[in-house]
Amino acid sequence: MSELLKVDNINVYYGSIHAIRNVSFHVDEGEIVTLIGANGAGKSTTLNCIAGLLKSDTGDIVFNGESLSKIPGFKIVNKGLSLVPEGRRIFLQMTVEENLQMGAFSNPENEQAGLERVFDLFPRLKERRSQVAGTLSGGEQQMLAMGRALMSKPKLMMLDEPSMGLSPILVDQIFEIIKNLNDTGTTILLVEQNAAAALDIADRAYVMETSRIVMEGKASELKESNQIQKAYLGQ
Amino acid sequence: MTVFIRTLISGLNLGSIYALIALGYSMVYGIARMLNFAHGDIIMVGAYSGIVAVMSIGLPPIVGILLGVIVCALLGITIERLAYKPLRQAPSLSILITAIGVSYLLQNLALIIFGPEQKAYPMFSGVKSFQILGAKIDGITILTLAVTACIMIGLNLFINKTKIGKAMRAVSEDKGAAELMGISTDRTITVTFAIGSALAAIASAFYGATYVYILPTTGSMPGIKAFTAAVFGGIGSIPGAMLGGIVLGLIEQFAKQYISTLWSNAIVFGVLIIVLLVKPTGLMGKTIQEKV
Numbered sequence: 001m002s003e004l005l006k007v008d009n010i011n012v013y014y015g016s017i018h019a020i021r022n023v024s025f026h027v028d029e030g031e032i033v034t035l036i037g038a039n040g041a042g043k044s045t046t047l048n049c050i051a052g053l054l055k056s057d058t059g060d061i062v063f064n065g066e067s068l069s070k071i072p073g074f075k076i077v078n079k080g081l082s083l084v085p086e087g088r089r090i091f092l093q094m095t096v097e098e099n100l101q102m103g104a105f106s107n108p109e110n111e112q113a114g115l116e117r118v119f120d121l122f123p124r125l126k127e128r129r130s131q132v133a134g135t136l137s138g139g140e141q142q143m144l145a146m147g148r149a150l151m152s153k154p155k156l157m158m159l160d161e162p163s164m165g166l167s168p169i170l171v172d173q174i175f176e177i178i179k180n181l182n183d184t185g186t187t188i189l190l191v192e193q194n195a196a197a198a199l200d201i202a203d204r205a206y207v208m209e210t211s212r213i214v215m216e217g218k219a220s221e222l223k224e225s226n227q228i229q230k231a232y233l234g235q
Numbered sequence: 236m237t238v239f240i241r242t243l244i245s246g247l248n249l250g251s252i253y254a255l256i257a258l259g260y261s262m263v264y265g266i267a268r269m270l271n272f273a274h275g276d277i278i279m280v281g282a283y284s285g286i287v288a289v290m291s292i293g294l295p296p297i298v299g300i301l302l303g304v305i306v307c308a309l310l311g312i313t314i315e316r317l318a319y320k321p322l323r324q325a326p327s328l329s330i331l332i333t334a335i336g337v338s339y340l341l342q343n344l345a346l347i348i349f350g351p352e353q354k355a356y357p358m359f360s361g362v363k364s365f366q367i368l369g370a371k372i373d374g375i376t377i378l379t380l381a382v383t384a385c386i387m388i389g390l391n392l393f394i395n396k397t398k399i400g401k402a403m404r405a406v407s408e409d410k411g412a413a414e415l416m417g418i419s420t421d422r423t424i425t426v427t428f429a430i431g432s433a434l435a436a437i438a439s440a441f442y443g444a445t446y447v448y449i450l451p452t453t454g455s456m457p458g459i460k461a462f463t464a465a466v467f468g469g470i471g472s473i474p475g476a477m478l479g480g481i482v483l484g485l486i487e488q489f490a491k492q493y494i495s496t497l498w499s500n501a502i503v504f505g506v507l508i509i510v511l512l513v514k515p516t517g518l519m520g521k522t523i524q525e526k527v
Binding site for chain 2: 073
């Protein structure tokens, strides 16, 4: 499989805090890769840096053979990479449909087909298309955030804590949808605190601890490792 | 009754002018999270542009106004690029002080170019008056109300229906999320300054027609009032700026007519204080609870 995303030695600082140190990893086309680790380990910072919300002082991020480090943040979605951010960050005062239209901002030709696909995946959103997003339930908001990210027809979709704050049934649903998206050709980079669920659907995993990647491997193997079981799976 | 109608109409007239200016304050605050205290002086620039176009170049008034709109839109974009854009990451106090600096710069440039003496605003001298329920109403007042109503409807359609308008709403809610969608914050801010300044230029024509004389400091008082109107309505909210402007104009004219001319400003600001005590987000400002 060919390499879709290569993160090479990035460092991000918030003022004097060194948020991620020398982070390097890669995601191959068609994979589900998960980044697991405790709160504050630097997982979200890593995703935000790839998506262009933060800039690294060093190294490079190469997506689909093209370096992203010189590209302004708002143009990155154009390259086929979209992020479902932590806390969803949907536009609460806009309607469901408007949120989805914003998702297709960089790719307006895809708006109609994108809407159909998203409404197909999330029938609830279709029912509520003209409702203001702030009135949706937490689960529906997560679906909207994912649907919005799909509107740009990404090659790689990054999800930051999609299960946060959701009921167990909804978590299962969300993970099922992620698996589905992957089966239909979208590469996935998933950040999760719910390590067990993430390792279940992932092909490979990286473990972050105190702003570094400390371990990597096949998801199935990591799941069996004593160290991981103790630290992240509570067994 | 006649006095009441006349006061009502003149309140709406003044309120329309405040509303047009307040929109600029509110939109810029909503998108760029800054208070552009140079906004009032854009009115002054619009008015002088009209005077130059009509008196010196001899263009027809309507062309003079359009020219003012273009000059102000370009000036708004230029000010944003040169003065505010480099401060995008700076503390808001630095930006505020810069805005006040720009305001003085514009006033003093006008002082150098046009001198300290007042100039008569020439437009609309030939517009007829109307009788409404026994009250004599200037044609220009009717024109002000009609144009303002059209602008408000147009602006609402623009914000709610067009792609750029929706992008502006997205940026005002969450810049980072908007960038993730591929929306350029910088471009959106540029558009916002252009629209806000263009609206101030239109307000300047109505202001000139109502108050006739223009000075380099002409923009400060309507600027402050319109800022008050924007806060009153809920800063960042477009319908709020419209409502705030109209309500403020009405309060001011009714206070002048029925209470005291001297006290009218005190009453206006008194009402503002009361509204903010009761509803700190302003009349239309909203706080939506985020679900976790």
